[in-house]
Amino acid sequence: MTGAMDGHAEDRGRVYQASGDQHISEHHHHHGERGDEPAGLQGPDSVRRPAVGRPPVVLRDRAEVLDRLRSSVREGHGGEVYVLYGMGGSGKTAVAYTLFQLATGEGARVGLWVGASDRASLRAGMLAVAADRGAGDAELLAARNGLRPAADLVWQCLDRSAEPWLLVLDNADHPEILRDGSWLRTSSRGTVVVTTRRPAARWWPGAELQHIGVLPREDAARVLRDLAPHSGNEQEAARIADRLGRLPLALTLAGGFLSQQVLDPWTMETYGRRLEEGEGIELIDRGADTLSEEDPRHLVGLTxxxxxxxxxxxxxxxxxxxxxxxxxxxxxxxxxxxxxxxxxxxxxxxxxxxxxxxxxxxxxxxxxxxxxxxxxxxxxxxxxxxxxxxxxxxxxxxxxxxxxxxxxxVPRVPDAGPDDPGLRLLVPHALALLRRAGDPSVSADAVALATRLATALHRKGDYLSACETARAAADLGERWLGTEHRHVLAARSRAGRALFRLGEYPSAEELLAHVHAAQERLFGAEDPDTLDSRHGLQLVLGNLGRRDEALSLLRSTVTGRRRALGPAHPLTLRSRSSLLVLLPASELAAEEDGELLSLPTECVRHLGPDHTVTLGAHHNHAWALYLLGRFDEADQEIRLVADAYRRRFGPDHPLVLSAQQLLSRTRAAQGDVSVAVDIMTDVVARRERGLGAEHPFTVAGRRLLAELSSGG
Structure with a gap:
């Protein structure tokens, strides 16, 4: 972008101006501190031309907004005020400029453009409007000298204008100065459009407010292609647009930078990579035209x-x-x-x-x-x-x-429960903290927080979010803490647990085995983190059919948790409960009078009847009873568990479906095959929706359904 400056300033006046598509300019005229320059004495060079430097090449999107605004400048329309509001850089001025061109072209209206960023600019601009609309020298002099109300003069002239008009009050980010002088009014002879960052309705009584936000993805990509058509394709432009949040000012600067390169032109792919590598705001602002050092407000970094x-x-x-x-x-x-x-x-x-x-x-x-x-x-x-x-x-x-x-x-001790969308809202923020981290101690806290958030998501049954959160936390944490930091390893372990639930058994085994070995080497065999990974690893091995390896790991986990956490700790009881699932029927028979089959009662005593670990112990105990051929007892117990799960977690939670699957087995074992088939048909359908048709749990469910349907 090499266009010349259109704006100018004198003495202490300063003009901040940027050029290019979706451009926004702000003109600020600051008069002497001791009143050596009377306010409003120096007017703008023109109110018939928008003070926007270089206009947009093409105004992308905004079609709906422009259609509504265009109707207001058609013949016979007037008396309306439209307020275009949005954050800095969103293209409000570009929309106003495009409407201005339409109104003065096809609409045959007089276009009047006033910078309203401060009192002096507003007053001088509005008096220039009065002069344009027929005010005499004596009237203007009286208004400038305070001998007659300036705003009244301006609006009298606008009201008696022989031609219909469009008045744009640009950059009215201090609406109190419009209200204090009663500068904003309506007239049947014309339409007023205001651009501002201030959306509160109290500033704009009677006006129609229109939000100007970021561009849609496709249009944002086109802005880059408008300015730098040979730098890349639509897909590359769209990726950069996403990285820039589809903000028009940022897109304009990025396109300007790409179009300015002469000796060593950049591609959009290069630009996008440099953004991802962390150059960010400084790189974006390099797309601005070169201005003097004291005029930097056209930059994204300072807008x-x-x-x-x-x-x-x-x-x-x-x-x-x-x-x-x-x-x-x-x-x-x-x-x-x-x-x-x-x-x-x-x-x-x-x-x-x-x-x-x-x-x-x-x-x-x-x-x-x-x-x-x-x-x-x-x-x-x-x-x-x-x-x-x-x-x-x-x-x-x-x-x-x-x-x-x-x-x-985030819950201090995450528990199983129904889906909680509120937890997912926290994920990008937890990861953003890690991206912005620079202090190792703060990074460690952020990794631990993200891991606990991943655990909470896991317990809610959102395994994909849990896996992605834990994996990203570990990757980001490594930058400051290293690969063998306790919190980084704990995050990796949580990712492994989620991979298992997602049905990625080989990947889960590889990751958990690696993490477990590192934790055992660094922290010891009975460290709580080591034991947590070991418990997760045995789950994977058990589902891979390596029962002996899994049982060996589980027994050592129970022993370690007894010593490290105590016999009544929920994690100790959970590992002991897992033995009810992993032990074969022959060993369970030997436990008929032992403590393992009385575990649910022990959990009730230590944790209460509604604790998740207690319900899990009842669930696993029902499986053990089923293996032992005690079908009536198993059926009664799993019915109670399934009902409790459904009330707490909803019908689609993985724990509910697991309990329902066992219930179908107990129903079939008691001869009620049609009910068993109905139950498993529902389980398979829900698993296909939630986990996918090829997930091992879904495949196992279909296999059981086929057996039940065939009477096997």
Whole structure:
């Protein structure tokens, strides 16, 4: 982008301008501190031309918005105010510019463009509008000197305009200056369009508000291709657009950079790779036209700094503090409940969090979204910009606070239960903390948090999310902690457990065996983490048909957990319960009067009748009774377990389906084959939907169903 500057400023005036597709420009005229330059004395060079530097090459998307706006500038229409709002860089000015061209072209309207970023610019621009619409020199001089109300003069001239008009008030990010002077009014002779970052309806009574957000993926890719058509294909452009959050300003700068390269042109593939390698905001901003050092506000990295400075000036430092805290998280929905906790005090006083959040919402720096839970969501480029500009001495406290907030949102001891979409909302934020981490101690806490979150997802039956979360946490944690850190190994172990539940038995065995060996070498054979991996490994081996190896590992796990955790610990009881499944009928028969077959009673005594481990012990005990040929007892017990599971977890939870499968066996053993077939038909259908047709559990279910159906 090599176009010349269209804007200019004199004396202390400054013009911040960027060029290119989806361009946004802001003009700020600052007068002398001692009033040496009367406000409004110097007017703009033109109000008939939009002060936008280089206009968009093509305005992508926005068709629905433009159709609605275009109808307002057709013949016979007037008296309307439209407010285009959105975050900085979203293309509000580009939409207004395109409408301006339509109105002055096909609509045959007079177009009037006023920069409304500050009082002086607004006043000077509006008086220039009055002059354009017929105000005399004496009237203008009286208004400039304060001898008559300036806004009244402007609107009298607009009301008596012989031609219909479109008035654009651009960059009205301080709507109070419009209200204080009563500058924003309506007239039957024309239409007003305002661009702003301030969406609150109280600023715009009677106006129609229109949000201008990021572009759809396909259109965002086309913006890059419009500017740099020879740098890559649509797929590569779409990947870069995703990485840039489809923000028009960022896309414009990226396309500008790609189009500027002469000696060593970059491809989109190269650009995308450099973004992924962490160059981020600095690389994006290299796409801007070269400006003097004191004119940097056209950069993505600084486009929101004006608002942050305004927070400080208005006595709202907590708004900046909250935005910096949000920049530790991901650009995904973040549950509002997390911000309403005492742990937020590490970044800003909890009592001021409400005020801070309202300020961010008011400036379109974040938005409220409802995804089944009320959340706040901020744009990726904004968060990256704020994170990059956060003073280094503030980062440790912000990161620690973010970890503690998420930590408070994850169950301390994850338990089995129904699907919980709220837990999945936390996953991208837990991983974002690891990506932004720089301190090993904070990284260790973040890995432990992500692993506990993966465990919670696993217990809810969401094995895929659990696996991906644990694996990503381990990969990210290795950067700061190394491959053999306790928390990294624990995350790998959790990923292995999830792989088993996903039916990836060989991969699960390989991973768990590797982790178990490392933990045993580093921490000892009876370390709780080692024992946890050993318990998981025996599950895999048992399902691979290697019963003897699995039983040996399980017995050592029981012994180790007895010594390390005590005989009544839930994990000890869980491992002992697993013996009821793994032991053959001959050994179970020898246990007829032993403690193993009385384990459910022991679990009730230590944990209570409704504890998940207690229910699991009843489940496994019913299997043991089935193997021993005690079908009536087994049927009664598994019925109770299946009913309890269904009430707690819902009909599709893996534990429910496992209990139902055993119930079909006990029903068939008692001669009720038709009921058994109905039960297994339902189990197989649910497993196919939840796990897939080729999952080992589904395959085993189909095999059992075939046996029952054939009377085998």
């Amino acid at each position: 929101w700094q004006l608002t942050l400075d305004a927070f400080e000036a208005r006595g709202l430092p907590e708004a900046t503090a909250l935005l910096r805290l949000l920049s530790r998280f991901a650009p995904e929905p973040l549950p509002l409940s997390l911000l309403n906790r005492t742990e937020v005090d590490g970044a800003l006083p909890r009592a001021r969090c409400e005020t801070a959040l309202r300020a961010l919402l008011d400036q379109s720096l974040t938005e409220l979204v409802d995804v089944g839970e009320r959340c706040v969501q901020s744009h990726a480029v904004l968060l990256d910009s704020v994170a990059a500009a956060t003073p280094a001495d503030l980062v440790p406290a912000l990161h620690t606070t973010a970890v503690r907030l998420l930590d408070a949102g």
